[in-house]
Amino acid sequence: MVMLRISRALTGRALAALPRCPPQLLRAQRQPTRHFRTSAAPLAGQGTHIHRDSVVNSEETPWEWSAESLAKIDMYLKRYPDTAQGKMSGIMPLLWVAQQQTDVAHATLKAIPAYEGALSMDEPQGSGGWVPLSAMNAIAKRLGCPRMAVYEVATFFTMYNRNKQGRFHIQLCATTPCMVCGAYDILAAIEKHLGIKCGETTPDAAFTLTEVECLGACVNAPMVQINDHFYEDLTPQSIVKLLDDLKAGNPVKIGPQNARINSLGPLGRTSLTGTPSGPYCRDLSDPPPAPAA
Secondary structure (H helix, E strand, O other), X not given: OHHHHHHHHXXXXXXXXXXXXXXXXXXXHOOOOOOOOOOOOHHHOOOOOOOOOEOOEOOOOOOOOOHHHHHHHHHHHOOOOOOHHHHHOOHHXXXXXXXXXXXXXXXXXXXXXXXXXXXXXXXXXOOOOOOOHHHHHHHHHHHOOOHHHHHHHHHHOOOOOOOOOOOEEEEEEOOHHXXXXXXXXXXXXXXXXXXXXXXXXXXXXXXXXXXEOOOOOXXXXXXXXXXXXXXEOOOHHHHHHHHHHHHHOOOEEOEEOOOOOOOOEOOEOOOOOOOXXXXXXXXXXXXOOOOOO
């Protein structure tokens, strides 16, 4: 014990004798922090677990389910047991139904598929919408669960937009493949053209800009997701044209914004250039037999 006290005393004297770094030097050495945003600005209640009332987002915000949304809710709830715990399994899909309902821009988009046979999304998938607090409360009432149970899910998953978005929600991927291919050049072009930063919405409520993690289109980097569609192989010039066309209501091409076909490289197809020779795990030529009655 005596040796421990002596050791502590010596350590304290040694630390006291060390030269102290001036506070102004410490401040100069601090690197600027880049706040990563997956929703709107943290001060507005997104990107954090805190809700802050606004004129368009409070408990008093009117919310009514559309007939289409009510049909979806009935469909989803049939998948889960009719118990208190089973109904709570519907929190995630019902949040998404609310976000689909608020996506008002999808019906106005003149999106051209990149190639024949591409999936055409006739109804909004939800990425351009948002979930107001009153909608979360309506979900809790519909499921008979505490409001906090809905809040916990909505604040955990960044796919739920908890503040009102612009008509076009730009999600810019800045993960490594996109970053090394010029994602921050695309970001700079967007910010300069629209006059906003990440997490902000233009004054005319046309665009909201968000920086996100990987969106899964690494081969065609850099890229953005705007509402439900991917726009890939971007340049600072092509992203500006794309934004102008969206705002003007002009037709826009989904997918690569250059001459690339799908995700092909400059040499074209280099694998699976013909029909695989087999053996196959099962015969796919005939439909499976109908189940016995």
